Amino acid sequence: MPYITTPDATNLHYTDWGAGRPVVLLATGVMSSRMWELQASHLAKRGLRCVSYDRRGCGRSDWPWDGYDYDTLADDLAAVLESRDLRDVTLVGCAVGAGEAVRYLARYGADRVSRLILVSPTTPFMMRSPDNPDGIDRAVLDEMTEAIEQDRPRWAAELAGPFFGGADAPLYPAAAADPARLPVSTELARWMADLTLDSSPRATVEICRTLFTTDQREETAKVPLPTLVIHGDADLAAPLELCGARTADLIPDCSFVRYEGAAHGLFASHAERLNKDIVSFLSG
Template identity: 40%
Template sequence: MSYIKAGQDANGQDVKLHYIDQGQGNPIVLIHGWPATYEMWEYQLAELPKHGNRVIAYTRRGFGNSTKTWDGHDYDTLADDLKAVLDELDLQNVTLVGFSMGGGEIARYMSRHGGARVARVAFVSAVTPFLLKTDDNPDGAPQKVFDGMVDGIRKDRFDFLASFGKKFFGVGVVSHPVSDATLDWMRSMCQLASPRATEQDVYAFAATDFRRDLQTIKVPTLVIHGTSDETVPHKMSGARMTQYVPHAKYVEYDGAPHGLFITEKDRLNQDLLTFVGATVNAQANQHTY
């Protein structure tokens, strides 16, 4: 296994992030969603390197085979972890692709670290711009929604993950877009997370307001969201992104659930490949995809 050191935790222990690095060419960094690992990108890791790309994916602290830290489950720390990945591998002209919670890491990294080393960014089923309902964010979800998630995790994390997986992929009485084997694979992956990280990251992606972070993004931006996403509904997330990143290209996948990296894998791969080949007219600030 390969690891990148991302500083130390509050007890002075090294924090190591499990990662994979394959292919050659344009660097693409894939940032996974909650509560999975980088292995969720199986179909992207299998396809994107075939087209002249170097593809790196890593698992955030507290999940999978990365260090199980007690603290540090806030977006400032997670953005610093992303910086450690880019710096350690000395990546330049990077395309960042963040799924769900991973979109928050991109937004915070771009503001906190000035977008260093980054050429373009893609938000897939992302939690941005802001999920929590507040006085100035009336379209968000009430706090009780996220408290209910944490309560479910504390009561029976494994049962919660089983139910969450079905909603994640849009599985219902008459709809079964993924196999039982895929549901088992995803659940097993998510069970590797520490209970502490699983809980704390809910509060992180629920309560973090990324609206100001997004306004700092000047590079080409792609936003992809499924219209049948019940986990992070597109009307409170993807559909609002151009309010804060006016030059972003917003693409809706009609009828797609949250986990479209599986259900719409071929289309997603093609859209990402097209995006990586984008050209930028810097003077006119126009972006061609």
């Protein structure tokens, strides 16, 4: 299998499909690049070179103990772009992948990147603080960390329903009894939950901590590229007004698309619409 080795000797598994203008897909949370199945094939078939990779600690990449801060994750992205000599790149970052992309631009500039697409982003700053009073209380992160450490399979399973269906969706164990309440098949929801478990426990906790506690307001406001932000207004994991809307307001050259009634996992629940929006933005 193809791997890229980072400067700190971490091996990252990647796929490189198609030919043409490169699109680099950055996954959500601790899912591997397999989550992009409905996008990668679609884009490659339409004359684009589609590159995706498993973030460190996830999937088929190495599972080191450390390196789950945005600086290191951005350095990993730089290693991928440089090793494949990718230029005129469109970065597509989902959730934590958005923070990764923003930090890459802050550290490395836009020489290799020409456009940015942020899907269900967790930027610019999720945690409540004196100057971010509408943020989410730190206790939510603490509760999630405890749930992950006590019973990670249950945490992943119960996350699946709200992840794809929002507040009205059943918890995953009940989904099979009433599949109409989920916008994806129960089989797909189960597969995505399994992808979440194909990661190290350490990476799961530390990546969640990074996306929750990192203040990226200043660097988000300095993004120098044409950007498209896509966000569902029923997103529980990254609330639209706190994340997508504020990100779009901060980026100087930004278009914002709201998916009404959509939750966090747009890459699966709204795959056809998302694919069309990505292609349309790249064609503009």
